[in-house]
Amino acid sequence: MIDLENGRFMEQVEALTARKRWPDLRDMLVLLEPADIALVLGELSLERLPLLYRLLPKELAAEAFVEMEPEEQAVLIKSFSDTELKEVLEELYVDDTVDLIEEMPATVVKRILQHADPETRRSVNEILKYPEDSAGSIMTTEFVDLKQDMTVGDAFKRIRRTGVDKETINICYVTSPGRHLLGLVSIRTLLLSDEDDVIGEIMETNIISASTMDDKEDVAQDLSRYDFLAMPVVDRESRLVGIVTIDDAIDVMEEETTEDIALMAAITPTDKPYLRSGVWETVKSRLPWLMLLMLSATFTGIVISSFEDSLAACSVLIGFIPMLMGTGGNCGNQSSVAVIRSLSLNEIGFSDLIHVVWKESRVAVVCGALLAGGNFIKLLLVDRLLMQNEEVTILVAAVICLTLVCTVFCAKAVGCMLPLLAEKIGLDPAVMAAPFISTIVDVLSLLIYFQFAKLLLRI
Amino acid sequence: MIDLENGRFMEQVEALTARKRWPDLRDMLVLLEPADIALVLGELSLERLPLLYRLLPKELAAEAFVEMEPEEQAVLIKSFSDTELKEVLEELYVDDTVDLIEEMPATVVKRILQHADPETRRSVNEILKYPEDSAGSIMTTEFVDLKQDMTVGDAFKRIRRTGVDKETINICYVTSPGRHLLGLVSIRTLLLSDEDDVIGEIMETNIISASTMDDKEDVAQDLSRYDFLAMPVVDRESRLVGIVTIDDAIDVMEEETTEDIALMAAITPTDKPYLRSGVWETVKSRLPWLMLLMLSATFTGIVISSFEDSLAACSVLIGFIPMLMGTGGNCGNQSSVAVIRSLSLNEIGFSDLIHVVWKESRVAVVCGALLAGGNFIKLLLVDRLLMQNEEVTILVAAVICLTLVCTVFCAKAVGCMLPLLAEKIGLDPAVMAAPFISTIVDVLSLLIYFQFAKLLLRI
Numbered sequence: 001m002i003d004l005e006n007g008r009f010m011e012q013v014e015a016l017t018a019r020k021r022w023p024d025l026r027d028m029l030v031l032l033e034p035a036d037i038a039l040v041l042g043e044l045s046l047e048r049l050p051l052l053y054r055l056l057p058k059e060l061a062a063e064a065f066v067e068m069e070p071e072e073q074a075v076l077i078k079s080f081s082d083t084e085l086k087e088v089l090e091e092l093y094v095d096d097t098v099d100l101i102e103e104m105p106a107t108v109v110k111r112i113l114q115h116a117d118p119e120t121r122r123s124v125n126e127i128l129k130y131p132e133d134s135a136g137s138i139m140t141t142e143f144v145d146l147k148q149d150m151t152v153g154d155a156f157k158r159i160r161r162t163g164v165d166k167e168t169i170n171i172c173y174v175t176s177p178g179r180h181l182l183g184l185v186s187i188r189t190l191l192l193s194d195e196d197d198v199i200g201e202i203m204e205t206n207i208i209s210a211s212t213m214d215d216k217e218d219v220a221q222d223l224s225r226y227d228f229l230a231m232p233v234v235d236r237e238s239r240l241v242g243i244v245t246i247d248d249a250i251d252v253m254e255e256e257t258t259e260d261i262a263l264m265a266a267i268t269p270t271d272k273p274y275l276r277s278g279v280w281e282t283v284k285s286r287l288p289w290l291m292l293l294m295l296s297a298t299f300t301g302i303v304i305s306s307f308e309d310s311l312a313a314c315s316v317l318i319g320f321i322p323m324l325m326g327t328g329g330n331c332g333n334q335s336s337v338a339v340i341r342s343l344s345l346n347e348i349g350f351s352d353l354i355h356v357v358w359k360e361s362r363v364a365v366v367c368g369a370l371l372a373g374g375n376f377i378k379l380l381l382v383d384r385l386l387m388q389n390e391e392v393t394i395l396v397a398a399v400i401c402l403t404l405v406c407t408v409f410c411a412k413a414v415g416c417m418l419p420l421l422a423e424k425i426g427l428d429p430a431v432m433a434a435p436f437i438s439t440i441v442d443v444l445s446l447l448i449y450f451q452f453a454k455l456l457l458r459i
Numbered sequence: 460m461i462d463l464e465n466g467r468f469m470e471q472v473e474a475l476t477a478r479k480r481w482p483d484l485r486d487m488l489v490l491l492e493p494a495d496i497a498l499v500l501g502e503l504s505l506e507r508l509p510l511l512y513r514l515l516p517k518e519l520a521a522e523a524f525v526e527m528e529p530e531e532q533a534v535l536i537k538s539f540s541d542t543e544l545k546e547v548l549e550e551l552y553v554d555d556t557v558d559l560i561e562e563m564p565a566t567v568v569k570r571i572l573q574h575a576d577p578e579t580r581r582s583v584n585e586i587l588k589y590p591e592d593s594a595g596s597i598m599t600t601e602f603v604d605l606k607q608d609m610t611v612g613d614a615f616k617r618i619r620r621t622g623v624d625k626e627t628i629n630i631c632y633v634t635s636p637g638r639h640l641l642g643l644v645s646i647r648t649l650l651l652s653d654e655d656d657v658i659g660e661i662m663e664t665n666i667i668s669a670s671t672m673d674d675k676e677d678v679a680q681d682l683s684r685y686d687f688l689a690m691p692v693v694d695r696e697s698r699l700v701g702i703v704t705i706d707d708a709i710d711v712m713e714e715e716t717t718e719d720i721a722l723m724a725a726i727t728p729t730d731k732p733y734l735r736s737g738v739w740e741t742v743k744s745r746l747p748w749l750m751l752l753m754l755s756a757t758f759t760g761i762v763i764s765s766f767e768d769s770l771a772a773c774s775v776l777i778g779f780i781p782m783l784m785g786t787g788g789n790c791g792n793q794s795s796v797a798v799i800r801s802l803s804l805n806e807i808g809f810s811d812l813i814h815v816v817w818k819e820s821r822v823a824v825v826c827g828a829l830l831a832g833g834n835f836i837k838l839l840l841v842d843r844l845l846m847q848n849e850e851v852t853i854l855v856a857a858v859i860c861l862t863l864v865c866t867v868f869c870a871k872a873v874g875c876m877l878p879l880l881a882e883k884i885g886l887d888p889a890v891m892a893a894p895f896i897s898t899i900v901d902v903l904s905l906l907i908y909f910q911f912a913k914l915l916l917r918i
Contacts, residue, residue, distance in 0.1 A: 007810075031665055033685045159650055169647050170629045170688075187646055188628050191618055206490055224713065226492045227706040229629075229688065246705055247686040253709075254683065257716050258800055264723075265796035265892075266789055274801035275814060279821045286793050287826050291833060293789050297782035298837075305778040305848075312774060319764040322784060322901055323756035330725055330752050330894050334745050337724035341717055342733035351466075355734060362738045367746050374750060378757075389764075433724075435789050442781055 010043055017048060026055040034060065038067035046072070050079035062091030069276065070103035077108050086115045093167050094123045095140035095248065101128065126241070135219040136212035138252060139233045139242030144172040148182055148200030152193045155185075168245055171230050174203045181209060181232055181240040209234050212241060217256050220249035221346050260344055264337065264433035266293065289435065296439045300325075303446045310450065310459040316391035317453060320400050321446070327371065328407040328445040329438035335360050335415030336437050340429045343419060350424045353417070360416040361409070368408035372401035399452045406452075407445040414440055469502055476507060485514040493519065497526035505531070509538035521550030528735065529562035536567055545574045552626050553582045554599035554707065560587065586701070594678040595671035597711060598692045598701030603631040607641055607659030611652045614644075627704055630689050633662045640668060640691055640699040668693050671700060676715045679708035680805050719803055723796065723892035725752065748894065755898045759784075762905045769909065769918040775850035776912060779859050780905070786830065787866040787904040788897035794819050794874030795896050799888045802878060809883045812876070819875040820868070827867035831860035858911045865911075866904040873899055 009028075016025045029037055029052075037056070041049055041064070053061060053076055065073065065088060077085065089097065089112065097120060101109050113121055123141040130136025144166050146155050155172065163169045172190070174183040183203030193202050209232040210219040223231050223246055230243045259269035266289035270277055277285075304311070304321075311318055339356060342348045348356065379397040383389045415437050419429035453459055475484045488496055488511070496515070500508055500523065512520060512535055524532065524547060536544065548556065548571065556579060560568050572580055582600040589595030603625050605614050614631065622628045631649070633642040642662030652661050668691040669678040682690050682705055689702045718728035725748035729736055736744075763770070763780075770777055798815060801807045807815065838856040842848045874896050878888035912918055 033667060035684050035686075156650065163647060164651060169650070187650075188622060191615065191628065191646075192623060208492060224706075224709045225494050227494075229705070246688070246709075247683075250683045250705075250709060250712075253712075254804070258804070261720065261723075261796060261800050264720075265792050267793050267797065273804075273806045274797055275807060275811065275818070279818065279825065282818070282822045283825045283829075286790075286822070287829060290786060290789055290793075290826060290830055294782060294786050294830060294834065295837070297785045300781035300785070301778040304781070305775075308774055308777070311777065312771065315767055315771060316764075318767070318770065318777060319760040321780070322759035322763070322905075323753060325781060325784075326756045326759070326897065326901065327749060327753050329897075330749055331745075333724050333894070334726050334749075337720060338726065338733055341720050345713070345717070345732075347732045348734060352734065359734070359738065359741070363741045363745070366738065366742045367749060370742075370746060371749055371753060375753065378754070435792070438785065438788075442785065446781075 010040065013040060013044075017044070017052065022055055025052065029056060030060060034063035035067045037064035038069075038072075042069060042072055046075050049075055058087060059091055062088050066092065066096045066099075069272075073100060074104060074108060077104070077111070082115060085111065089116050089120065093140055094120060094127065094142055095138065095167070097124055098127045098137070130212055133216055134212060135210045135214040135216050135231075135233050135244060136242070138216050138219075138248050139212070139244050140167045140248075141242045142166045143230070143232075143240075143243045144169050145240070146172050146174050146185065146199050148174050148176075148198070148203065150199045151195065152190055152197045152199065152202070153195040155190055155199055159187075168230055168243070171228075171243075173232055173240055173243070174199055175240050179239040181207065181234055181238065183207060184232065207232065209240075210244065211236070216244075216252050217344075218346070219244055220252040220256075223249040224253065225346075256344065260340065260428075260430040263428060263430035264340065266290070266433075266435040293435050293439055297442070300439075300442045300446060303443055303450070307446075307450045310453060313459045314391075314396075314453065314457055316389070316396060317399070317449070321449070324400070324403055324407060324445045324449055325438075325442045327404065328411040328441040331364070331367065331408045332411035332415035332437040332441045333433060335363075335412045336419050336433050339416050339419045340433060343423055343429050350420050353420050356416050356420065357413065360412045364409045364412035367412075368405040371408060372404040375404055376401045395456050399449070399456050402452050402456075403445065403449045406448045407441070410444050410448070411437070411441045414444070469499065472499060472503075476503070476511065481514055484511065488515060489519060493522035494526045496523035497528075497531075501528060501531055505534050508534055517546060518550055521547050525551065525555045525558075528731075532559060533563060533567060536563070536570070541574060544570065548575050548579065552599055553579060553586065553601055554597065554626070556583055557586045557596075589671055592675055593671060594669045594673040594675050594690075594692050594703060595701070597675050597678075597707050598671070598703050599626045599707075600701045601625045602689070602691075602699075602702045603628050604699070605631050605633045605644065605658050607633050607635075607657070607662065609658045610654065611649055611656045611658065611661070612654040614649055614658055618646075627689055627702070630702075632691055632699055632702070633658055634699050638698040640666065640693055640697065642666060643691065666691065668699075669703065670695070675703075675711050676803075677805070678703055679711040679715070682708040683712065684805075715803065719799065719887075719889040722887055722889035723799065725749070725894040752894050752898055756901070759898075759901045759905060762902055762909075766905075766909045769912060772918045773850075773855075773912065773916055775848070775855060776858070776908070780908070783859070783862055783866060783904045783908055784897075784901045786863065787870040787900040790823070790826065790867045791870035791874035791896040791900045792892060794822075794871045795878050795892050798875050798878045799892060802882055802888050809879050812879050815875050815879065816872065819871045823868045823871035826871075827864040830867060831863040834863060835860045854915050858908070858915050861911050861915075862904065862908045865907045866900070869903050869907070870896070870900045873903070 041052055044052060049072060056064060065076065101112060101124060116124065126141065127137060127139065142165060144159055144163060146158060159169055170187050172185050173181060174185060176182055183205040184207055185199060185203045189202055208226060212233055212235050219231055230245045232240055233242045233244060235241045255271065262269040268285040270281065270285055376397055379392055379400065383392040418432040422429045422432050500511055503511060508531060515523060524535065556575065560571060560583060575583065585600065586596060601624060603618055603622060605617065618628055629646050631644050632640060633644060635641055642664040643666055644658060644662045648661055667685060671692055671694050678690055689704045691699055692701045692703060694700045714730065721728040727744040729740065729744055835856055838851055838859065842851040877891040881888045881891050
């Protein structure tokens, strides 16, 4: 295995390219996996790309092509002759062709559709009909279909004849003449059966399938949950129209997780790798959120300003504001993130609201009490005794610690409820994480703080 | 497909259990996927579990057993007779047996090992040798191995004879007499070849393999990157000792992501689903972090206290502290989370430090300038003109906006560097997210704020 990370491989590629040692380059590249070839070619300047790409054997070239970034694919397609384009398209699976078309500019799309064979074109148009986040949009139409009256021997003949073009042959699907899904049979079952066993008798009929309009994320989760290698996708009339394979499901899960994590950090998700996105793109994905959160922090400012006189009267309280707001934010963030993750793993749903709130409330009471206790001791021992800060009276410590208990409780309650409510009204729960929760909790904690201060310190 | 989420299915199960309608119950359960059976049985009280479990046909029962939570598995094993235990163990794949053993208390483990057949016991002990996070610990030793002088016909005979016990037959591995890995051949290639083709001639020799001591997360990432269904695992002498299958790789990826997300929110990761972990467990995973962060927020308090006199002289400055700290925290969080996610997708490494810092610096300058600009306008138009707050002079606005620019820059720099440094010294980069970064940025932003205030407002 070649270690691409240390950069020495890239240096060799650059050196050989400079000296035009094409056969040596070819020998180096063919040893790599398609994903790594895409990585290596992606590091080169775009002008050199078509030259090196042409060194690859046809099938490997197509496999590497699928793994490349859209801008590189566009450059390559522009450099292809019509025959070359046709050849590449023939090697691609239908779902990869769809992915390609979704990323390319209109003129390139036109050229691709012109040179795809009629059957591919029909399948591509079929898949493009489905909404972006649906199971239909990520399925492939190339699966092995068998009939229930076939024998195992017939099935093998069919697989041998058509299997080379199918994305997977590990699971074969049994359909009725009306294309309804009747059952499935794994290649393992076929191999362990006799030549003249009838498919209808050995097939698994107790099947889980997805519908074309299901959310692709749910379908991916189900594939993972049930340890499937592929999930059949049926249309509204329960006719089998495609399958989602495990590799595409993994891509969906990774994308969705990356999106969730970005949203949780108040970043608009992009599908580009970190170092590939430019400065402006990055600014565009971050600045609007920062602006929004900055403006909503104004409310915190207003609360503080309106208590300015009380604070002037008892200025020791100012120093504890960051600690109270910070602890509140952290507590809320813990709850919201735990709930968001469980939601995206389908472990909980909106119907669990009461369970979740009950659990978080008890956690909040325990955490709040212990934090307040710890803080009370610290205030009296460190601030008052050790650092001789006379202003930290027992009453001040009480205000701080009571605020802590209430803030922790509110923070956990807000933190666990908001993601569930977001899910309910169709928003992405991931938005309800740290930055958003903190902004709300900041205001809450200040209001609680000043109420206790008024009450106990009479300021 | 049965909708487990709406709860009606569970009600039916409860009702049938109460009326002891075992055959009806059995008929309902056998229609479910093993993962769903585990879910349904998990909802029942633990005393009823063995009763319902015994309704299932042997193979399905074992498959459902694998999917259950450890406490349910323990209850079942205790209820098993020796013969029953033996039967279940025979149905399990070796890697599932290892998972089971890792979760069970010592007495149960002893009983399991006593009743496993000698070969399984040997494999289990072999796998248990490897460290917890290694590829060796998640591999299975049950794969199809072929010899290079076999014909395709011989290979099929071998698969038919041994395949039923193998975790996957989709990829077969070709080994030398000394058990070195020579190549691999997919079931598709076998099916598309002639009966008397020789394995050594049709096998793929350009293979990527993992080593037993590789990090399991890296191996899982590679499986996903290369779209493999299984990854061969070799020992230090490059002998093939096992394979990691895609379903286990997906589990590893999900676990690691859940762990990362938990750490990013300052929660110690546990492997229990959200609603399954008790209040004390949840408190234990959250409280130490809250305590730590609360104590480190003390530094912020110290900074504020030491500038108490200046603040008293110009109390308008107090109201903007939360906005400045919040914006700093959000900026730092955006950068750190983006870097943490790229690190865990292996998109970047420590060697990219300069690239990353250069990119974040430019993003920081643009974001900082625009945020400061927006804020300057808001301060003069809203605070000064609209709300007639005379204290917000142009100089005060300048202090706030200059602080904003510098804070954003520091926050982004700290945010992108700390995760990379953590990775370098072997810590989990995910710890370096919002809570930790905020605490640092809070102190930094205050120091910057007061320096500018001193300089421009001469307080």
